[in-house]
Amino acid sequence: MTTVTGAAFCAALGLGLLAAAGALLPRRARPAAAGGGTAAAGAAAVVAGLAAMAGHPWSVWLPDLLPLAGVRLAVDPLSGLFIAVTGAVAVCAAVYAIGYTRPARDGTDDAPGLDGRAVQAMLPLFVVAMLLVPAAASVSTFLLAWELMAVTSLLLVVAEHRRRASVGEAGLWYAVMTHLGLIAIMAGLAGFAAASHGESFERLRAAAEGLSPAVRSAVFVATLAGFASKAGIVPLHVWLPRAHPEAPSHVSALMSAAMVNMGVYGIVRVGLDLLGGGPAWWWLVVLASGGVSALYGVLQAVVATDMKRLLAYSTCENMGLVLIGVGAAGLLSVSGARAIAALALTAALLHVVNHAGFKTLLFLAAGSVLHATGTRDLDALGGLRSPMPATTALFGIGALMASALPPGSAFVSEWLLLQSLVHALPEGGTLAAVTMPVAVAVVALSAGLAIAAFVKAFGVGFLARPRSAAAERARESSPAMIAGMVLAALACVAAALAPGLVAGGLSRAAGVAAAVAGPGGDPVTGPVTLRPAGMPSTMSPLLITVALLVAVVVLMAVLRAVTTRRARRRARLWDCGAGPATARMEYTATSFAEPLVRVFDDVLAPETDLDVTPVKESAYLVDSVRYRTTVGDRIEHRLYRPVLAAVAWVGRAARPLANGSVHRYVGYGFYAFTGMLILLAVTR
Numbered sequence: 001m002t003t004v005t006g007a008a009f010c011a012a013l014g015l016g017l018l019a020a021a022g023a024l025l026p027r028r029a030r031p032a033a034a035g036g037g038t039a040a041a042g043a044a045a046v047v048a049g050l051a052a053m054a055g056h057p058w059s060v061w062l063p064d065l066l067p068l069a070g071v072r073l074a075v076d077p078l079s080g081l082f083i084a085v086t087g088a089v090a091v092c093a094a095v096y097a098i099g100y101t102r103p104a105r106d107g108t109d110d111a112p113g114l115d116g117r118a119v120q121a122m123l124p125l126f127v128v129a130m131l132l133v134p135a136a137a138s139v140s141t142f143l144l145a146w147e148l149m150a151v152t153s154l155l156l157v158v159a160e161h162r163r164r165a166s167v168g169e170a171g172l173w174y175a176v177m178t179h180l181g182l183i184a185i186m187a188g189l190a191g192f193a194a195a196s197h198g199e200s201f202e203r204l205r206a207a208a209e210g211l212s213p214a215v216r217s218a219v220f221v222a223t224l225a226g227f228a229s230k231a232g233i234v235p236l237h238v239w240l241p242r243a244h245p246e247a248p249s250h251v252s253a254l255m256s257a258a259m260v261n262m263g264v265y266g267i268v269r270v271g272l273d274l275l276g277g278g279p280a281w282w283w284l285v286v287l288a289s290g291g292v293s294a295l296y297g298v299l300q301a302v303v304a305t306d307m308k309r310l311l312a313y314s315t316c317e318n319m320g321l322v323l324i325g326v327g328a329a330g331l332l333s334v335s336g337a338r339a340i341a342a343l344a345l346t347a348a349l350l351h352v353v354n355h356a357g358f359k360t361l362l363f364l365a366a367g368s369v370l371h372a373t374g375t376r377d378l379d380a381l382g383g384l385r386s387p388m389p390a391t392t393a394l395f396g397i398g399a400l401m402a403s404a405l406p407p408g409s410a411f412v413s414e415w416l417l418l419q420s421l422v423h424a425l426p427e428g429g430t431l432a433a434v435t436m437p438v439a440v441a442v443v444a445l446s447a448g449l450a451i452a453a454f455v456k457a458f459g460v461g462f463l464a465r466p467r468s469a470a471a472e473r474a475r476e477s478s479p480a481m482i483a484g485m486v487l488a489a490l491a492c493v494a495a496a497l498a499p500g501l502v503a504g505g506l507s508r509a510a511g512v513a514a515a516v517a518g519p520g521g522d523p524v525t526g527p528v529t530l531r532p533a534g535m536p537s538t539m540s541p542l543l544i545t546v547a548l549l550v551a552v553v554v555l556m557a558v559l560r561a562v563t564t565r566r567a568r569r570r571a572r573l574w575d576c577g578a579g580p581a582t583a584r585m586e587y588t589a590t591s592f593a594e595p596l597v598r599v600f601d602d603v604l605a606p607e608t609d610l611d612v613t614p615v616k617e618s619a620y621l622v623d624s625v626r627y628r629t630t631v632g633d634r635i636e637h638r639l640y641r642p643v644l645a646a647v648a649w650v651g652r653a654a655r656p657l658a659n660g661s662v663h664r665y666v667g668y669g670f671y672a673f674t675g676m677l678i679l680l681a682v683t684r
Contacts, residue, residue, distance in 0.1 A: 005058040005075055008048035012087065012131055015041035019124035023117040028102075034120040035098035035480075038127055042090030045131050049084025053077045053505030059137060066140065069199055074137035077508035078273070081349060082134040082265045085356045088491060089258040090127045096364050096484025097123065097250040099477065100371060119159045119248075126152040126254065133262050134269075139189045139199040146185065146262075150178045153259060156251040157243050170242040177239040181229035185266070188222030191215070192274070204274045216275055220282055223270045231263025231319045232312075234293040235635045240316060241300070245308035245376065249367020250484075252308060256315045256363055257356040264322050264352060272330060272345070272513035280431055283330030287435060290323030291442040296603075296635070298449040302456070302596050303604060303631045305589040307366045307376045310457055311359065314402065317446055318355045318410075322348045324439055325417050328424065329513075331435065337427040344420035345510045351413035353502060354401070354495050358409060361398035361488035365391050368477040368485070369461070373470040378457065378589035383466030387474045392462045394485045399454035401492040404447035409496035418443055449596075456592045465583045590629060597631065606631045 019037025023030055052058065052075045063070035075083065101120070129152055132145035158171035193199040195215050196207035208216070225236070232240035240260075244252045271282065297316030304310040325348025332341035368391045369384065370376055385392045401408045404415075421440050424432045466472045476482075494501070597606050611626040657664075 003058075005048050005051040005056050005080075006060065008044045008051060009058065009073075009075055009083070009131070009135065012041045012044035012048060013128055015044060016124040016128035016131070020121040020128075022124075023121035030117070030120045031098050031102045034123055035094045035101075038094035038097075038124040039091045041124060041127060041131075042087040042094060045087025045090065045127075046084050048075060049080040049082070049087060050505065052080025053084065053502075053508055055508055066144070069138055069140045071141050072137035072200055073132075073135045073141065074201070075135050076512055077505065078268065078510075078512035079134035079265070081353075081505060081509040082261055083131055085261060085353055086127070086130045086134075086258045089254060089356055089360050090130075092360050092364065092484045092488040092491070093250040093253045094123070094127075094484075095487060096253075096367070096481050097248075099480030099484075100248065100250055100367060102478070102480075116159075119156065122152050122155045122159075123251070126156060126251075130254075130258055130262065134265050137201045139193045139204075143182075143186055143189065147182060149259065149262070150182060153251070153255060154178070157247045157255075159248055159251070160246070164246070166242075167246045170239075170246040174239045174243040177229055177236065181226040181236070183226075184222050184229075185226035188219045188226065188270075191222070192219045192270075195219075201274060205276070208275050213279070216278060217282070220271055220275060220278055224267060224282075224286070227263040227266035227270075228289060228323075229263070230266070231260050231323070232293075232297075232316045233263070233289050233319060233323060234296045234316060235639055237293065237297070237316050238633065238636045238640055241309050241312040241633065244312040244315070244363075245306060249308075249363055249370060252311075252367070253360045253363035256312065257360040260315060260319055261352055261356065264319065264326065264348075267323070267326060268345075268513060272326075272333075277330060277333050280331055280334045283327045283334065284431075284435065285327075286323055287327030287331060287439060290320040290325075290327055291439060293317065293320030294324065294442055294446040295320075298446045298453065299596075299600055299603060300631070300633065301453040302449050303593045303606075304453075305378050307369065307378055307381075307457060307461060308363070309376070310378075310453060311362050311366060314362075314450065314453065315355075315359060317450065318351065318359070321414065321417065321443060321446065322351050322355070324348075324443065325351065325420070328421060328436070328439060332424055332427070332432060335427070335429040335432060337424060337432075340420055340424050340427055342510050344417065344424070345513060346506050347413055347416035347420050349506050349509055350416060350499065350502070351410070353506075354409040354413045354492075357488060357492040357495050358398045358401035361394060361485055361492055362402065364481070364485045364488060365395035365398060368481055369395075369474075371477060371481070372474040373468075375468070375470050378461050380468040381461045381466070381471050382464045382583065382586065383471050384462045384474055388462075388476050390482050391477055391485070394482075394489050395462060396458055397489045397492065399458045401496060403451045403454050405451065407496050409492050409499075410447075410450075412496060412499045414443060414447055452593075452596065456589055460587060460589045460592055464586045465581075467583045467586065467588070594629070597629065603634070604631050605634050 015037055019034050019041060022033030022037055025033050048058075055077065057074065057076045057080075059072075059074035061070060061072050065071040126149065129145055129149035133142065133149055136142035136145050154171060154175055157174055158167055161167040161171065192204055192215075195211050196204050198204070198207070211219075229236040229239075244256050247255060267286065271278065271286075294317050297313045297318075297320055301310045301313035301317060304313060325344045329341040329345035329348065332338075332344060366376070368388070369381065372388060372391075373381065373384075375381065402410055404410050418440060421436045421443070424436045466474075477485075597604055607630050609626075609628045609630075611628075612622060613624045613626070615621045615623040
């Protein structure tokens, strides 16, 4: 099996590179070649990841591939989990991309720019980079793979920059934030390697205990900032709701369901594995960051009217929930409650798996709506159930899975997370007794608001009557796009009904983290079951689903039996003289969220614009009233806008320094070099 792990992983890399070479084919053949090759690479990655999660690791050192340190790769159960998730998302997104990027048969271009050679080649390279990140076993290999992931994803984000100016702006935000995160990660890992006198992960792991607390804390804080930025954690999230909506929809799925997971992987790998845990304040920072991100993300999702922006903020929320589990695991391990810490980490990793499934499905379905209507505005949609029945049903499945209600997959992982937080109270000590009730409240509130967000997205976007001409002209997606969504839906259903299938692999993945692993290195074993406190029975998600289905069938049978006994008579309902209902009488996304905007007014700070137009004959008679409410990102406005304004001011003030004089430029270099020599002489 160890050979299978290595062979499957190498096959995934080779197939990904071969798929990138498929971009050299003629235009009409590129989508099938790139998509099919990427799907094959993803399938091989799933095999490699599952083999590693089954307890069959693999490692290799290629000293001649890169100068100095070479390339070190290692696939253990923890990295295998993220490789398998990335591969599964890649399969669905690649199959979907075959139809999404294919030119129309009549010669028109449904998705201009997406079938170009550069874009088609970047998709498999992006997947290869995401597979290399968790497989990297040295600092240089990890940083190289991380940068490759950043560059390929950036090129995919700006693929449609010629169509919309907002794409270029989103790409700029993403480029700046991702490279600032890279600098933070590079500083932390380079300092870690320098203090450990080696760059391999084995060397870092062995030398971690001998480092001073200040060095350990500096490494953790620097890497946490970089990884949290990639995961979209508030307040480092500002790139995510910009880049994910503007990227092509299959790329949005890869970024939101796979790439953000690499931030979580980095925090777990460095904080819990390489550093072996740390003081309680580390994990309080992680726990607080996760809680703030979960609440702020779901609030923004509730009020969003852009379908893909709603899903992007939902990613912030779910990554926040994952960090709540990671932070709780680290905090409980400090208190000595290793078993509950392992349960919290397992719940976090299970939520990574479940989130990848339903977020892939939701972004692909949102892409189908965008492809059919040309708009992401929920206020302009509606009435898609009839022209797009498959997409409607699949988006409904994704919305159910994302809601923390049975039989959704998010219900299983969030329930397990809540159980770990609740049972931490007796064993976690005073600190856990203070923090865990707050964490429970955050998880519960975010779950309730998430239900409201997805009820709005599904009900307003797909049901009722169309509210625009674009929604009336919508047509169902191509078979390849539907196939990609169906694959994601099947994965979601499997994760919801049989989470015990991955229990053993999750157990081994959590066992890699030295801070939470027990003496045997296997913190959680056995199938996943839901055992409410005080009840002797054990309930599985499958039994819950069967019970719900039976209840629905019985209720429908009773209603049918009651209605058939009464004579039916068709008659027009009294409409109070208002006439038949129109689309203007329906709830929009804005009106649906209005009560919650009022409740959380202090947090969201909405901007309201009321425009009253009188008739020409008299200023006392109203001709029309226009009311508009917009809810921006308050953190971006309060935190980032002042910084950007200050940078712009410095740039304008420094403009006279660049007057074109070569002598002045040489002088700048001379004084900078002299200052550096003085600094080195003083600090020696």
